[in-house]
Amino acid sequence: MAQQHGGSGQAYGIDIGGTGIKGAIVDVASGTLVTPRTRILTPQPSTPDAVAEVVVKLLSEAGWSGPVGATFPAVIQHGVAKSAANVDKSWIGTDVDRCFTAATSSGTEVIVLNDADAAGIAEARFGAARGVAGVVILLTFGTGIGSALLMDGMLVPNTELGHLELDGHDAEKRAAASVRDEDDMSYETWAKRVNDYMSHVERLFTPDLFVVGGGVSKDADKWVPLLRLSTPVKPAELQNDAGIVGAAIAAAERRGE
Ligand code: BGC
DSSP: OOOBOOTTTEEEEEEEOSSEEEEEEEETTTTEESSOOEEEEOOSSOOHHHHHHHHHHHHHHHTBOSOEEEEESSOEETTEEOOOSSSOGGGTTOBHHHHHHHHSTTOOOEEEEEHHHHHHHHHHHHSTTTTOOSEEEEEEESSSEEEEEEETTEEEOOOOGGGSEETTEEHHHHHSHHHHHHTTOOHHHHHHHHHHHHHHHHHHHOOSEEEEESGGGGGHHHHGGGOOOSSOEEEOSSGGGHHHHHHHHHHHHHTTO
16 A cells, blocks of 8 residues: 555544454544555454554555554553553553654654543544533443543543442452353342442432433443442544544644644
8 A cells, every 4th residue: 555644634443352453544624534444353462563563564555654543452651561461461660752753763652542531522522522621531342341530521531430349249250241141130129239339420420411421322222221329421533543532632632633
């Protein structure tokens, strides 16, 4: 493919998950994908070097050397991973920005942010939280529970509300979508747990809106109506693309594009 420098208004977004790593070029002004998504299986073990190789592969297949943003399912403070709940423990303390940037032979700068935070940015700009004033909490239900806290569309990064304590357990071990799959739970049973969890978050933050994302948001009609909360709940709208779009926005804005 011809070299794409991605000048005006475009960035490459990468969504790093436990099973797959997806990437595409994004038009940052409209939040739409300019190229189809490319998906590569996450290497096992998913060590920093192995994942960096996949990042480089995605960029070279796209011929991309413009801004690059990548999501990662852990606390990322100024580019450094500070936790590893559902990923290889070798990530803790890794400067992920530097590791990915160094892996690109051209020194293309890669910026990394928490996966739920990226989804929050994307939903605030182009999805269910667009134009919503006040406090919005996005919760993603997948292997774990991710969270993004937004105030008038501005993100407060690394909230990690999936690790609140619920019934004496780490909340994501009780109410993540993976728990429903593993225990073969009905949506009714699982929604009760999600309701307990979200009531707890509601008591702590009194948000104006909850946005619920992750793979289960495509089945939102099966469980969101079962929730009994004072706060309105909207399913995420960008679905599969939220991470890619949010990462691309973060990269473009960091570079002042
Ligand atoms: C991690 C978060 C992540 C969430 C969703 C949690 O286990 O601690 O950083 O956002 O999973 O992937």
